[in-house]
Amino acid sequence: MSNSNKCEACSVSVHLTQEEIDKLFGKMARVRDIKTVSEDEYKKRINICMNCESLLYNTTCRHCGCIVQIKAKLQNSACPYPYKPKW
Numbered sequence: 001m002s003n004s005n006k007c008e009a010c011s012v013s014v015h016l017t018q019e020e021i022d023k024l025f026g027k028m029a030r031v032r033d034i035k036t037v038s039e040d041e042y043k044k045r046i047n048i049c050m051n052c053e054s055l056l057y058n059t060t061c062r063h064c065g066c067i068v069q070i071k072a073k074l075q076n077s078a079c080p081y082p083y084k085p086k087w
């Protein structure tokens with residue numbers, strides 16, 4: 001894998017700030033009826049992601065390409081870790 005800060009597929013920056021992630025989530029929430037987990041469940045999930053060897057750039061899951069700060073909030077979401085999901 002390259003050490004570049006750019007996405008290898010589209011050359012957009014792969015680094016997102018929490019503010020950018022919050023904006024993305026806000027846009028998603030406005031266009032869909034999104035069910036989210038409790039704050040405690042979110043903290044549990046995000047803590048697991050932050051300590052996972054599959055996390056890239058502190059934001060992106062290597063297995064699904066999802067922004068974990070968003071993925072972990074979604075009720076109908078599951079960790080895609082191969083053979084043994086972590087949450």
Ligand code: SF4
Pocket residue numbers: 048049050052053054055060061062063068078079080081086087
């Ligand atoms: S594999 Fe699971 S725990 Fe690891 S970063 Fe992806 S969603 Fe998070």
